[in-house]
Amino acid sequence: MDKENNALIIIDVQKAFDDKKWGDRNNLSAEENISKILTLWRKKGWQVIHIQHMSENPEEVIITKKVNSSFIGTNLEEFLKLNHITTTVITGLTTPHCVSTTIRMSGNLGFNTYLISDATAAFGLKDQNDNYFDADTIHNTSLANNSFATIGTL
Template identity: 65%
Template sequence: MSETKKALILVDVQKAFEDKKWGERNNQEAEENMRKILQLWREKKWIVFHIQHTSDNPNSVFHMANKGFAIKEIVEPIEGEVIITKKVNSSFIGTNLEEQLKANEVSTVVITGLTTPHCVSTTARMSGNLGFDTYLISDATAAFGLKDQNNRYYDAETIHNVSLATLHGEFATIRTTEQLINSL
């Protein structure tokens, strides 16, 4: 990884994803890996962004009044870390994330969070398209199983791996937590 200014983006690491409605999930160690990366970022005093998904629907697990809106304690923000709320999959749409990255002269972005095929991949695509040197940490993200338009089920690990494959080399560089830490 280059010596440029770096930022860590933790996407939607919220209690909402503990709801049983999502079904089976892969990568049960994702949050622990996020914590390790966050700890390193804090030690180096690098920029950290916590992205929080919100919904206007009061019945949504992501509504601000519901317990699912909260960021998980394992990566709870501390003073000085930026919290950005969003209403769509991309952390860049309808937020000032791009402006904050540019104002801080960040050129390298490391992305972790939930879930790989949705907000994480959308944020990684946008980051790459905006010209940031983007890294997505494969074991610090996770997916849930999904059904396609023909009601065929794909398990969480398959969804996760296919999502990573669609990003690697075009929008982002895919690394593990260990690979990332060893490169810094």
């Protein structure tokens, strides 16, 4: 990848997700994997964008959002286009919500979109009939229900 046309987007990696109210989670090494990717990105001097994460590094962009998509109600699309970014590499929390919504928008907006599956995670969820689906099932189903990004691992 070329520095001039790619960005790492880290979504909602926040302490709030450590709360037990979220329930069981899969991929407990997601944050460690995100850290490894972030370290590589910083070493290469490539663009890093944090969504709702308060980074202390002034070279990194911080964008706050109020809905699942990192593109809705934010300047993310404008920032990417103004900086000639054509490729997004997406990581973060949670796979079926903010991550999936963001990769769909990224793909629909014409960006070459990559999702690093072991740098994302999900929580178990109940459906409308109160049937429980464990975190791995939710994560894997979210990955399977994707035609907007190329899925890879660290």
